[in-house]
Amino acid sequence: MKQILLTYVHNISNAVTAFLLPERAYNEKAEPPLWVMVSKEITDIVHSWRFLILFALIIMTAVGSVIAFELQYSEITRDIKIDDKIFFLRIFTWKNSIFLMVMQYLCPVLGICLGFDAINSEQTKGTLSRVLSQPVYRDYILLSKFLAALLVVSLLFTVLMMIMFAWGLLSLGVGPTLDEFLRLLWYLFLTIVYVAFWLNIALFFSGIFRQSSASVLTCISAWLIFSVLAALPFEISSSFSLNPIFAYQQAIMILMTPELEGLLKVPIEYAGGVRPTLLPLNQNIIIAGGFITYLIAGSVALFAMSYYFFMRREIRSR
Amino acid sequence: MIKKNIWLKVFMLSVAVMLSGLTASVKGSATLYTPYTRLAVSPGTSIDYTIDLVNHSGQMSNDEISIVGMPDNWKYNLVSGAYSPRRISVLNGEKKTMTLKVDVPYQVEKNTYTFYVRAGSSSLQLVVDVTETGSNETEFSTTQANMQGSANSTFSYRAALKNRTAQKQLYSLRSDAPRGWSVTFQVDGRSVTSVEMEANTNKDVQIELKPSAQIVAGSYKIPLSAVTGSISAKLELEAVVTGSHELGLRTENDVLSTTANKGGKRTLKLVVRNTGASELRNIEIKATPPAHWEVNFEPTQIDQLAPGSEATVTATVKVSNRAVLGDYQVNVEARTPEAYAKITVRTSVEAPFYYILLGIVIIAAALYIVVFLFRKFGRR
Missing domain, CATH: 2.60.40.10 (Immunoglobulins)
Known part of the structure; x- marks a missing residue:
C-alpha cells in the first residue's frame, strides 16, 4: 500500500514537472507513463468540440462581465464606495454581475461534459483493452482522465481570473488588496474543486453505465435535482446541505461577500445587533469550512468509489 | 312854490326812501x-x-x-x-x-x-x-437723499414727484449721473423714463442707482430731474461708495484641467487677484477635493493683497491611493470674510505606469498559457 502511494506521488510529481517544464520532460529518456497518458487525454480534450464550445462560453462570460461592468461603470461607482475595503471583489459580486452566477452554472456542465463518457466510450470503441495491453497500471486510465480534465479546467480558470485581474488594473486602475487576492485564490481553488466534484460524479457514472447516453442522462438529472433543491428558499435548501451546488454557493458567498449581512447561515442570535461588517478571511474560511471540507471530501470519496468500481470491472468484452 | 314843493317832495321822498331802506336794514x-x-x-x-x-x-x-x-x-x-x-x-x-x-x-x-x-x-x-408762496412748479423731493453701500450693491431711493401745476403734465425723468453709474426710475413697480400726472397729484418714484463694479470708492452726487417743456424739477441724490471687495482666482496658465496618477501628486500654480477696490487681508486658500484626496497650499494664507495686485499660490494635489480611474473635480476657493472666489479643477486620474505594465504582462501570460495549451496538446 505504501509502495503504491509512493509510486503515485512520484508519478504525479513527474507529470506536473513534465507539464510545467516540457523541454525537460522531452529531454528525459523515458517519459513517465502516467504523463504520457495524461497528455494524450489533454490532446483529446483540446480537440473535442464540446470542450471548445464550453471554452468559448467561458471566455464570453468573462468578456460579458467586463462589458457589463464598463457600461454600468458610473452606476457601480455610485453604488459601491471607493473606500470599500473589498472594492476589487465587487467587480465580481456587485448586484448585476453575471460572472459568479454563470460560473456556478457552467462548472457542473463542464465537469459532466469532460467526464460522462470517459470510461464507457473507450470500452464501446474497444480502446480500453488495447490501452491495458500496454505495461501500465489499470488505475492510470482513470487517474489520467481525471488529471487531464482537471489540469485543463484549472488552466482555463486561472487564465480567466488573470484576464479579469488585468482588466481591473487597466480599466479601473484598481488592483486587489492582499486580502482580496487571497479570497480570489480561494475562489479559484473552490471552483476547481467544484468542477472536480462534478467530474468525479461523471466519471463514476461513466464507469457504472455501459452506454454513455445513460451516464449523461443520469449526470444531468443529478445536476437538475441538485439545482432545484439549491434554488429553494434558504430554510428548505439548507436542510439538504450535502447538495454540492448549495455547498458551493454558500462557500462562495461567504468568501466573496464577507459582510455579515450576506451570511444567511449565521444564526440570528449571533447576528443580532451586529452591524454588517467585514470579517477577516480566516474567519470566513472557518464559517465556510464545512462546505469547503465537504466539497473536497465529497470529490475524493466519489473518486474512490469510481476507482473501486473500475478496478473490479470486466473490461475485455465490448 | 310848486317848484319848491316839488324839490321838497323829491327830497322828502328820497329821505323817506333812504330812511325806509335804513330802517329795513336795521330791522329786517x-x-x-x-x-x-x-x-x-x-x-x-x-x-x-x-x-x-x-x-x-x-x-x-x-x-x-x-x-x-x-x-x-x-x-x-x-x-x-x-x-x-x-x-x-x-x-x-x-x-x-x-x-x-x-x-x-x-x-x-x-x-x-x-x-x-x-x-x-x-x-x-x-x-x-x-403760509407759503405757492408755485406754478413741480416738486421732486426725497426724505433720504444720501445712501452708503459697496460697489456691488444697489442704491435704492424713494422720491416723491408732485405736480403742483393746474394742468396735466408729462414728465420725462432724466439723470445726469457721472460715468459708471446706471440709473433706473421705477413707478408702480415698473421701470419708466417718463410719467404722466394729473394736476395736483403725487407719485412715488423709486430710483435705483447701480455703480459699476470697478467704481472707485468715494462720494458721488447724482443730479436727477423731472422735465416737461416748461417745467424742470431737480433732485440731487448722494451715494457714498465704500470700497468693493472682490477676489479673482485662476490657474497660472488658465487651464482648468489636469491629470494625475492614482496615488500620485500634481502641482498647480494658482493666481489670486484682488479685483476689488479695497485692500484684502488674510485671504485663505482652501480646497474641497474628493474623499481621501489631499490638497496642500503654499502659502495657505495671503496676509495682504492690494487692489489690482496678484499673488501666486502653489497647490499640491495628492490623489487617493484607492481612486478609481476617471475624472474628478477639485474645488479650490479663496476667501476672506468679504469676498470669495472659486474654481473647479477637473482632474483626470490615470493608472500609474506599473499598473499598465502589470496588466499587460498578466494578459500576455494568460494568452501564453492558452497558446501553449493548444500548441502542445493540439498536435496529434
Whole structure:
C-alpha cells in the first residue's frame, strides 16, 4: 500500500514537472507513463468540440462581465464606495454581475461534459483493452482522465481570473488588496474543486453505465435535482446541505461577500445587533469550512468509489 | 312854490326812501355766522366754509348775498341747498346754512387775504393766511437723499414727484449721473423714463442707482430731474461708495484641467487677484477635493493683497491611493470674510505606469498559457 502511494506521488510529481517544464520532460529518456497518458487525454480534450464550445462560453462570460461592468461603470461607482475595503471583489459580486452566477452554472456542465463518457466510450470503441495491453497500471486510465480534465479546467480558470485581474488594473486602475487576492485564490481553488466534484460524479457514472447516453442522462438529472433543491428558499435548501451546488454557493458567498449581512447561515442570535461588517478571511474560511471540507471530501470519496468500481470491472468484452 | 314843493317832495321822498331802506336794514337784516373766520392754509388748498344766516331781527329778513374782496384768481362757489342763491329770505328766529367753497390757487403769494361775505347789512369778515408762496412748479423731493453701500450693491431711493401745476403734465425723468453709474426710475413697480400726472397729484418714484463694479470708492452726487417743456424739477441724490471687495482666482496658465496618477501628486500654480477696490487681508486658500484626496497650499494664507495686485499660490494635489480611474473635480476657493472666489479643477486620474505594465504582462501570460495549451496538446 505504501509502495503504491509512493509510486503515485512520484508519478504525479513527474507529470506536473513534465507539464510545467516540457523541454525537460522531452529531454528525459523515458517519459513517465502516467504523463504520457495524461497528455494524450489533454490532446483529446483540446480537440473535442464540446470542450471548445464550453471554452468559448467561458471566455464570453468573462468578456460579458467586463462589458457589463464598463457600461454600468458610473452606476457601480455610485453604488459601491471607493473606500470599500473589498472594492476589487465587487467587480465580481456587485448586484448585476453575471460572472459568479454563470460560473456556478457552467462548472457542473463542464465537469459532466469532460467526464460522462470517459470510461464507457473507450470500452464501446474497444480502446480500453488495447490501452491495458500496454505495461501500465489499470488505475492510470482513470487517474489520467481525471488529471487531464482537471489540469485543463484549472488552466482555463486561472487564465480567466488573470484576464479579469488585468482588466481591473487597466480599466479601473484598481488592483486587489492582499486580502482580496487571497479570497480570489480561494475562489479559484473552490471552483476547481467544484468542477472536480462534478467530474468525479461523471466519471463514476461513466464507469457504472455501459452506454454513455445513460451516464449523461443520469449526470444531468443529478445536476437538475441538485439545482432545484439549491434554488429553494434558504430554510428548505439548507436542510439538504450535502447538495454540492448549495455547498458551493454558500462557500462562495461567504468568501466573496464577507459582510455579515450576506451570511444567511449565521444564526440570528449571533447576528443580532451586529452591524454588517467585514470579517477577516480566516474567519470566513472557518464559517465556510464545512462546505469547503465537504466539497473536497465529497470529490475524493466519489473518486474512490469510481476507482473501486473500475478496478473490479470486466473490461475485455465490448 | 310848486317848484319848491316839488324839490321838497323829491327830497322828502328820497329821505323817506333812504330812511325806509335804513330802517329795513336795521330791522329786517339777518346775521352771518361761521366758526372758522381765520384759517392758515397752503397754496392749492380748497376751503369749505359753512356759513349760517341767522335771523333774530324780529321780522322776516330778505337779504342780498354777496362776496366782496375775494382776490382775483381765487375761485369760489356759494351753495345753499341745491342752489346758488343771490338773495335769501329767513323767517324770524330761524337760520339758513350756506356752503362757501374757496379754492386757493397754487400760484399765490405768502400773505394774509381778507374777503367779506355780505347779506344785506350784515357782513362777515373771513381771513385766509397763505403760509407759503405757492408755485406754478413741480416738486421732486426725497426724505433720504444720501445712501452708503459697496460697489456691488444697489442704491435704492424713494422720491416723491408732485405736480403742483393746474394742468396735466408729462414728465420725462432724466439723470445726469457721472460715468459708471446706471440709473433706473421705477413707478408702480415698473421701470419708466417718463410719467404722466394729473394736476395736483403725487407719485412715488423709486430710483435705483447701480455703480459699476470697478467704481472707485468715494462720494458721488447724482443730479436727477423731472422735465416737461416748461417745467424742470431737480433732485440731487448722494451715494457714498465704500470700497468693493472682490477676489479673482485662476490657474497660472488658465487651464482648468489636469491629470494625475492614482496615488500620485500634481502641482498647480494658482493666481489670486484682488479685483476689488479695497485692500484684502488674510485671504485663505482652501480646497474641497474628493474623499481621501489631499490638497496642500503654499502659502495657505495671503496676509495682504492690494487692489489690482496678484499673488501666486502653489497647490499640491495628492490623489487617493484607492481612486478609481476617471475624472474628478477639485474645488479650490479663496476667501476672506468679504469676498470669495472659486474654481473647479477637473482632474483626470490615470493608472500609474506599473499598473499598465502589470496588466499587460498578466494578459500576455494568460494568452501564453492558452497558446501553449493548444500548441502542445493540439498536435496529434
